[in-house]
Amino acid sequence: QFMDLYSRHKAQPPGLALSSVQELTDGLRAPAASVSPKFFYNALGSKLFEAITKLDEYYPTRTEAGIFEASYPQIAEALAAGGVRSPCLIDLGAGNCAKAAALIPHLQPRQYVPVDISVDFLKDAAGQVQNSFPALDIVGLGMDFSSGLVLPEEVQHHDRVFFYPGSSLGNFHPDQALQFLQHIADPAQGKARGLLLGIDLVKDRATLEAAYDDALGVTAAFNKNLLLNVNDLLQSDFDVIQWRHVALFNQTQSRIEMHLEAMSELTVRWRGHARTFGAGERIHTECSYKYTLEGMAALLQQAGFRHVQYWTDPKQWFAVFWAAV
């Protein structure tokens, strides 16, 4: 049956709403202004991201789907070889739950735990998974796990398999990514059997930049919608028309960066604060790190996973890793 833990978890950390305000305020007042990419995902933001995944330029989603499609039997075999049987599948950043829905028939999990910051969007999506798999135990969690993952009692303790597809790990700086992976691999936790991870790989600049600056302008809308979400959360007065979408590949750091650039000098006000942006000044909204196969394998090993294997597409644009504890 379906256990609805959204409201409880939404209400649980009393500081959550308050700390978002603090976090946003600090980021906007910093000399180099920034807003965390988690603030992309209000209800409209989740829909815009779903639209991005259907764009020709945005290769990650379909490339990853192709890898899974070609490798489900081998992936299931690798997990079975690691002793994983009817696991508890914990889907980090589940979004529309489509990737897990495709994986479930192959892994036959005993419990499915979709986790996402976009609560209402996840509620609908998890409901659809429940319709497709009426007998599956589903525990949906609407929460922000970017600064640490704390799972409630209702999540099965044994045979946990973490599913982190879509290269969402790429939003972490590499040192934070290592910490996050270490937490999942931590033998002191003793609960995880492994991690099934989808990660985007380094490739030519033109392909990367087009994926984050599509011709239709969907990614630009996704980026600017962050300002509307911030307006809701802060009661600020950002005017999206005054901001320009910027996406560039920073080769030294091996990451796509997204920014919002003020098109003229302007002042934004919220809750007794004001910040003036000069013409051309930017708010950094996202880092999307791109890894090499060797780099990710090394990071997973460094995090404490004992067995690491991967599947990739013919162009080696994207990879799916199985890292066993």
Ligand code: AVJ
């Ligand atoms: C959801 C973080 C994997 O980095 O490609 C897509 C988000 N940003 N287009 C990515 C995103 C702009 C996406 N992740």
